[in-house]
Amino acid sequence: MTNIPMTVAGAEALRNELKRLKSEDRPRIIQAIADAREHGDLKENAEYHAAREQQSFCEGRIQEIEAKLSNAQIIDVTKLQNNGKVVFGATVTVYNTKTDEEVTYRVVGDDEADIKQNLISVNSPLARALIGKEVDDVAVVTTPSGEVEYEIVNVEYL
Known part of the structure; x- marks a missing residue:
């Protein structure tokens, strides 16, 4: 395993x-x-x-x-130096360009994921699109209703 x-x-x-x-x-x-x-x-x-x-x-x-x-x-993401990149454990604020909404997510493991608490799995399509990106980058996520663009507003290592 x-x-x-x-x-x-x-x-x-x-x-x-x-x-x-x-x-x-x-x-x-x-x-x-x-x-x-x-x-x-x-x-x-x-x-x-x-x-x-x-x-x-x-x-x-x-x-x-x-x-x-x-x-x-x-x-433990708090022990990492915040270089502005989205990594596992990071808290990311994104702007949905389609709905004009700003949402904050935390990238976590599969067992911890809970969308109601804005905890997204590292293996989810959104997290995979965000990983490695920086503030002001745009992540494109393919959804059943089409592609959605998320602009990264903030990345925190909390």
């Missing part, structure tokens, strides 16, 4: 989720399985099967997070 780029905040969020899964969810599910076993016949015990399914999801997520963290390349 290759290195997975991740911001410091993204890695911390995954560590917190892993800690919660191991220290809270896993013991709760184990207790639910034990309680369901006491009800008798396991073949027709819906509570038991539901708890086992929860356990399966929990263990799968724990393995997934551990794999991601072990392959994570954590990039």
Whole structure:
């Protein structure tokens, strides 16, 4: 597996989720399985099967997070010298020439992406168009409704 780029905040969020899964969810599910076993016949015990399914999801997520963290390349953009270029982790303010709107995005890893919080994946078409560009450069993004031009207004390494 290759290195997975991740911001410091993204890695911390995954560590917190892993800690919660191991220290809270896993013991709760184990207790639910034990309680369901006491009800008798396991073949027709819906509570038991539901708890086992929860356990399966929990263990799968724990393995997934551990794999991601072990392959994570954590990039702290605040430690980089701001040369004005859009890089992974940078916060970019762009001007959409079609809609006359100015929007600020942060380029993050796939797991951290959340468009509602203006966190865009480094693998998204917009981020790929922005990476390497500087202030006043224009990035052209091909969308289903045609090409959209974004002028880079500001680049910050926060």
